[in-house]
């Protein structure tokens with residue numbers, strides 16, 4: 081099928097503001113938006129700049145706004161986009177070029193929640209054992225691939241880019257509720273900030289955007305409750 | 313200001329679902345209620361000017377057809393803001409209910425309609 085791609089282009093060296101480029105592509109119904117972007121880049125305009133790596137929904141590098149909604153270009157099929165496929169870079173992130181944004185502010189927030197296991201005690205018999213129930217407690221939030229689709233779909237984040245954002249809270253949740261970890265207090269303190277969890281207004285755009293189908297708002301809600309109850 | 317306009321633009325052009333529209337309506341109804349309160353204070357203050365103007369505002373202006381229609385909007389704003397506030401509180405205390413949020417928004421709208429429709433009929437009755 082023949083589909084029109086509308087791509088929001090921006091070259092900082094020549095453009096003063098972004099503009100919409102239009103390209104026609106021939107695709108199979110089961111091709112993905114990423115394949116259509118490749119067609120444009122490989123056969124029509126080599127200057128089109130985008131980020132992608134795995135092409136299988138696991139590296140999280142090709143999140144973008146597809147027909148008005150955040151998604152991974154490598155996970156959306158052309159048969160689901162209609163006759164016109166409109167693609168733009170993630171919102172509220174510094175735009176570098178075309179579909180590429182600067183992820184550094186996003187990763188700075190990720191680092192702020194100490195996203196690694198902290199436990200100074202030596203494990204008893206060479207490894208830390210964990211029951212299946214304890215592991216299940218944070219299973220959902222282990223699935224995050226840090227694509228930023230959730231954070232950049234959030235109205236609270238559009239209004240205030242200092243908001244730590246759903247992705248960082250999801251990552252904090254993964255360790256706060258891990259019974260092998262001992263630093264929940266540190267993370268909860270970071271999230272109790274004015275720009276922490278309380279900026280969440282339960283809009284649920286993050287849940288809709290997450291390509292890993294993580295129940296993001298639930299994770300945020302559990303962190304809010306943990307704070308209210310004074311710990312985990 | 314530019315940042316505000318930009319974030320409103322982002323809100324309108326992003327294809328969020330029930331949650332996003334419920335949130336936008338919550339903000340809009342909150343602003344509407346706040347505006348009404350200011351208007352209310354001003355119209356009560358008219359009593360300080362004299363009984364004549366006060367009576368005109370309340371008996372003539374407030375009973376005119378446009379004011380009656382605005383009153384229905386006010387009713388909707390108050391009912392919606394209250395119902396949606398309850399929804400947010402419920403989800404905040406029971407985060408696991410989040411997966412039913414779309415259904416909860418719909419139930420909320422039905423409840424608002426059940427109260428709003430008879431109330432609107434009573435309010436607008438005098439116009440016909």
Ligand code: SF4
Pocket residue numbers: 140223224225226227228229230231246247250289290291292293294296
């Ligand atoms: S929670 Fe989902 S949407 Fe957010 S960064 Fe992780 S994988 Fe992406």
Ligand code: FES
Pocket residue numbers: 131132133134135136137138139140141142143152153154155
């Ligand atoms: S390219 Fe890796 S997630 Fe899409």
